Structure formats: C-alpha cells, structure tokens
Amino acid sequence: MIHREEILRNLKRYDHKKIKIGTICSHSALQIFHGARSEGFGTVGICTSDRRFAYEAFQFAKPDEYITVNHYQDLIKEEFQQQLLRRNIVIIPHGSFVEYVGAENLKKEFRVPIYGNRSALEFEGDRRKMRAWLQDAGIKTPREYSDPSKIDRPCIIKFHGARGGRGFFVVDSEKRYQEEVGKRIKEGTMTKSDAEEVTIQELIVGVRYYPQYFYSLMFDGEVKAGNGRVELLGIDRRLESNVDDLYRIPERARAFVEPSYVVTGNLPVVLRESLLPQTLDLGRRVTEASLRLFPPGMIGPFCLETVCTDDLEFITFEVSARIVAGTNLYPEGSPYSCYLFSEPMSTGRRMAREIKEGIHKKRLADLVS
Numbered sequence: 001m002i003h004r005e006e007i008l009r010n011l012k013r014y015d016h017k018k019i020k021i022g023t024i025c026s027h028s029a030l031q032i033f034h035g036a037r038s039e040g041f042g043t044v045g046i047c048t049s050d051r052r053f054a055y056e057a058f059q060f061a062k063p064d065e066y067i068t069v070n071h072y073q074d075l076i077k078e079e080f081q082q083q084l085l086r087r088n089i090v091i092i093p094h095g096s097f098v099e100y101v102g103a104e105n106l107k108k109e110f111r112v113p114i115y116g117n118r119s120a121l122e123f124e125g126d127r128r129k130m131r132a133w134l135q136d137a138g139i140k141t142p143r144e145y146s147d148p149s150k151i152d153r154p155c156i157i158k159f160h161g162a163r164g165g166r167g168f169f170v171v172d173s174e175k176r177y178q179e180e181v182g183k184r185i186k187e188g189t190m191t192k193s194d195a196e197e198v199t200i201q202e203l204i205v206g207v208r209y210y211p212q213y214f215y216s217l218m219f220d221g222e223v224k225a226g227n228g229r230v231e232l233l234g235i236d237r238r239l240e241s242n243v244d245d246l247y248r249i250p251e252r253a254r255a256f257v258e259p260s261y262v263v264t265g266n267l268p269v270v271l272r273e274s275l276l277p278q279t280l281d282l283g284r285r286v287t288e289a290s291l292r293l294f295p296p297g298m299i300g301p302f303c304l305e306t307v308c309t310d311d312l313e314f315i316t317f318e319v320s321a322r323i324v325a326g327t328n329l330y331p332e333g334s335p336y337s338c339y340l341f342s343e344p345m346s347t348g349r350r351m352a353r354e355i356k357e358g359i360h361k362k363r364l365a366d367l368v369s
C-alpha cells in the first residue's frame with residue numbers, strides 16, 4: 001500500500017516550475033495533451049510503439065515526449081515509475097489508464113503523483129461502493145434486486161466489472177432471467193461465477209443524459225460544495241450498439257433481435273434550461289457525499305449517467321470518477337463551459353488550469369494523491 005506521505009514526498013522533490021502532465025495514449029489523451037499544452041505545460045505520452053503514429057498524426061495534441069512501454073501494466077515497474085518521477089510528471093488518470101494499470105495496482109504500488117483522489121477510483125470500480133455513494137448523495141437511483149425471484153418489472157442485468165455495457169441484457173421475470181443466464185452459460189459468454197455476481201437493476205425508461213462535472217478547489221463561486229465549487233462543463237449521451245439504432249429495423253424483425261448496450265461513441269446534447277437547477281444539484285450532492293465518504297472528495301472531473309423520465313426527474317445509475325470519453329466532444333469548450341470561462345475550456349484544459357492554479361497558490365499537494 002502506497003501512503004499519501006510517500007506521494008507527497010515525491011511531489012516535494014519535483015521542480016514545480018517544470019511540472020509535466022502525463023497519461024497513457026488512449027481514451028481522452030489527445031484532449032488532455034491539447035489542454036495541458038494550452039496552459040503551458042510540457043506533456044508526456046506513455047505509449048506502445050504501434051500507437052505512436054496515431055498521436056503524431058495530430059500536431060496540436062501530440063505529446064512533447066513519449067515513454068515507450070510494451071504493456072501498459074509495465075508502468076508499475078520500478079524503472080518506469082523512476083522515469084515518471086524524474087520528469088516531474090503529474091499523471092491524469094482516464095478510463096483506460098485505470099483499466100490498463102488496475103485500480104488495485106494504483107493503490108498498492110504506484111508512487112507517482114496522480115491528479116485527483118485515488119479513493120474515488122476505488123468507489124467507481126466497485127458497484128456496491130458506487131451505489132452507497134449515490135445513495136449517500138440522496139439522489140434517485142434505480143431499484144436493485146438482491147435475488148432474481150424478486151424481479152417484478154423489466155430489469156437490466158449488469159456484469160461485475162463489465163466495461164462499456166458489454167454483455168448486459170434485459171429480462172422481465174425470474175423465468176426469463178434463468179433462461180437467458182442458462183443460454184449464455186451454454187454459449188460460453190457467461191460463467192457461473194459471473195451469474196453469482198451480476199447486478200439486477202430496474203430498467204429506467206426515458207432519455208439518457210450524461211452531465212460532465214468538475215469539482216474545483218481553486219475557484220470560488222456557485223455551485224458550492226465543501227471548500228470548492230462544482231462546475232457543469234458539458235453534457236453528452238452515448239451511442240450504444242445496437243440499442244440506439246434498433247428503431248431502423250422493421251417492427252416485425254425487432255422481436256428477434258436482442259438489444260445490446262455496447263458503447264461505440266458519443267453525441268453532444270443540451271438540456272432544457274429549466275432542468276439545469278436539478279442537474280447542478282445532482283453534481284453538488286454527489287460531490288458533498290464524496291467529501292463525507294472519502295475525503296478530500298471527488299477532486300476534478302466526474303460524470304453521472306442519468307435517465308430523465310417524462311416526469312422530468314433524473315434517475316442516476318452510474319458515476320464515473322474521472323474524465324470520461326464523452327468530454328472528447330468539446331476540445332474547444334461546450335455550450336456550458338463557455339459561460340464559465342472566456343476561452344475555449346475542455347475538461348483536459350480545465351484539469352491543467354486547476355493544476356496551474358494549484359502550483360501558483362502553492363497548493364498542488366491538495367490536488368494530487
């Protein structure tokens with residue numbers, strides 16, 4: 001287990017005038033490098049050699065330097081951690097970073113300062129902890145069923161640790177649940193232990209919105225939470241295969257097609273302005289709960305996955321405790337960030353701005369873990 005004192009000792013050894021921003025070349029790395037560069041930071045891409053050309057292809061977003069690895073998990077190795085520390089790197093953890101390196105490895109072995117609170121990643125990665133977080137926030141969440149015999153309405157079945165919706169399916173009774181699980185075990189797409197660990201969650205019908213927030217410790221103003229403010233930087237929704245295009249199939253054929261929920265891309269959206277108070281309040285509540293559950297809380301970017309029902313009520317089914325790929329829609333800012341900042345402000349740039357402000361105020365230690 002890596003203790004905070006050790007990370008802060010490493011941060012103290014950094015030359016704060018030469019801090020660089022680093023991340024794995026994947027997920028939202030172009031946006032992160034582009035944003036860091038706009039704020040005047042040097043950037044370091046951790047990359048496998050086969051991917052490097054894809055970053056070199058974008059001259060305003062490619063990193064200034066690369067650290068080449070064979071496997072992303074190599075980052076845990078002493079030799080690579082030393083390289084990161086020597087270069088004064090603050091790591092930005094995005095979704096692929098956490099997936100490749102592993103939340104457990106980050107907690108137990110990674111001594112390099114990471115922007116944000118590592119405990120938030122732990123809450124995000126464990127469905128039970130995530131639910132406790134959303135419930136502590138006092139916001140509406142879908143009903144969950146501890147046992148298939150209790151299924152009394154359409155439910156979505158989620159795999160433990162499933163990424164990007166892969167393998168999710170919908171049932172409306174215990175009988176259907178057993179049939180579907182049996183079929184999947186036979187096909188080999190599900191194991192018995194998967195079946196023991198699934199989450200059975202009420203399927204919420206409505207329109208999906210994924211608001212992207214930022215909890216700032218450096219800037220004051222509305223919406224207040226703890227000693228900081230919650231910003232709404234953008235909203236997206238995902239394009240999931242095949243459910244989002246099922247309407248294109250003739251109705252008579254639809255009965256034979258099973259919906260799937262695999263994330264393939266994102267679309268920009270804006271909300272009715274009268275729904276903004278609720279949306280901002282969701283962000284504030286989730287931040288305040290994070291301050292109670294894992295102080296110093298949800299530092300930096302996070303996203304809620306919500307469905308807005310026809311009662312104009314948001315039901316939140318998931319939280320991502322880091323930059324989400326949906327922010328890639330707004331490298332030059334969004335229809336919300338432009339009312340907060342007078343220059344193009346992506347989430348990548350927003351993190352760099354916060355780090356810059358932290359350095360300026362000699363409070364960088366408050367922003368990393």
Ligand code: AMP
Binds near residue numbers: 202208318
């Ligand atoms: P997740 O892995 O939880 O982000 O879910 C992947 C996708 O499944 C979401 O983007 C939604 O389209 C869908 N989904 C998940 N949970 C629910 C729910 N409770 N009700 C309706 N759709 C859901």
